[in-house]
Amino acid sequence: MKTTDNTVLITGGGSGIGLAIASALAQKGNRIIITGRNEAKLKAAAATLPNTTPIVSDITNADDVDQLIKQINADFGGIDILVNNAGTAFAYQLSATADAYGKAKQEMEVNYFSIIRLTEKLLPTLAEKEESAIVNISSVAAFVPIQFIATYSATKAALHAYTQTLRLTLEQTTPTLKVFEVFPPFVATEMTKGLTIPMLPPSAVADDLLAGLAQDQFEIKTGATKDMYQHYLSSPEAAVRTYNSAA
Template sequence: MNISGNTILITGGGSGIGLATAKLLDQFENRLILVGRNKQKLQYAVSQLTNAEFFIADVTDPHDVQSLVKHAESEFPDLNILINNAGVAYTYSIQRIEDSFEKATAEINTNYLANVHLTTKLLPLLLKNNESAIINNSSVTALVPALKIPTYSASKAALHSFSQSLRYLLQAQSNVKVFEVLPPLVDTDFSKEIDGPKISPEKVAETILHGMETDTYEIFVGVAAELSKVVRNSPETAIKLLNQLA
């Protein structure tokens, strides 16, 4: 698809992968709307871009989502790309922590349900435009669970399944393309408590843009590409490999 001249909404756009992707897209004459909860981060992010603005919203809050959607409909009627990037992860052992349910709930709400909610609410707007896309920032743990972040892995597995369903439904009947990004561990504040080798958010952003340009609907980043091949032949081997890396 065309990576220039779009109007793009990015959740979690104030830092990490979201901001790195925004910086690259900014070079191709796109209009950007960065969404997040932290006003200071969003203000700083927008100051680094040439054609961007921000909207403060918690994507897990239905009232905030409603406000965001109304704002998009009135101010950005040409919105044609949604990047679901906001996420949360907790490192813990289910055997040793009493609030595992609360942590799992937060991960499912942010990493999966919020994506479903915002996507379905913005879909009528995306369907109106000539070439549109939904880009879900998932994880290689959607295919191969990481034992240190077990319920995060499960939330991304749910997002992976949803992305596949959405792709087959929409691309058969509409102009909306559905991409899923599956990176390994990325060096951001998001993952600072998770040990293991990490790639840069800039590398993820570069791979996302290449995937968009080439209509590669499942965008594997770094070692995720090799792990995706291993898991087809031996899921057990893939689990061992990922958890040695992590």
């Protein structure tokens, strides 16, 4: 997959991993569109990057998504790469009073359902390109669920299953459209603020993504995820216990 001269849409692009990916791709001569709900944050982020356009949009809102796609098609003639990065998480212990249902519902809406809708609506424009890509930002929790973010872990497991089946389908129907998935460990972002565990900088995730795109490495495991995944392959149960004791 070429990593230059693309038009790239990045959800949740105003900070954290999304902003790091935007910065890395912008520096390679790509046209960047970052979207999110916070207009001030998006404009501030775009002001620091070359050839970057901020568009305010809530990807959990169907009308916002339709308007976003309409604007992208009108102003940019579609996109070459979609980076589904927006995400949310609640850190809590499962209990009778935790309201896991309410928290899981919000996490699923952002981390899973909104990705399916946005991806599906952008498939036509992506399929028109000579070469294009969908990038889903997942997590090590897709393989190894983490106790204090249990329902978040479930959303990433669901996203992983969807991503795998989407890749298999497009290999048969639209082979020019490639599907990548990135599995970071804990990353130093606003979402992980307050955690006292080792964390990867967002720039490391972005660097690994660009290398993976260039090499057509469809599953990109960054930082500590590489070792944890090998542990998971040898013994899933042991990996779950080890990673939860470390976290």
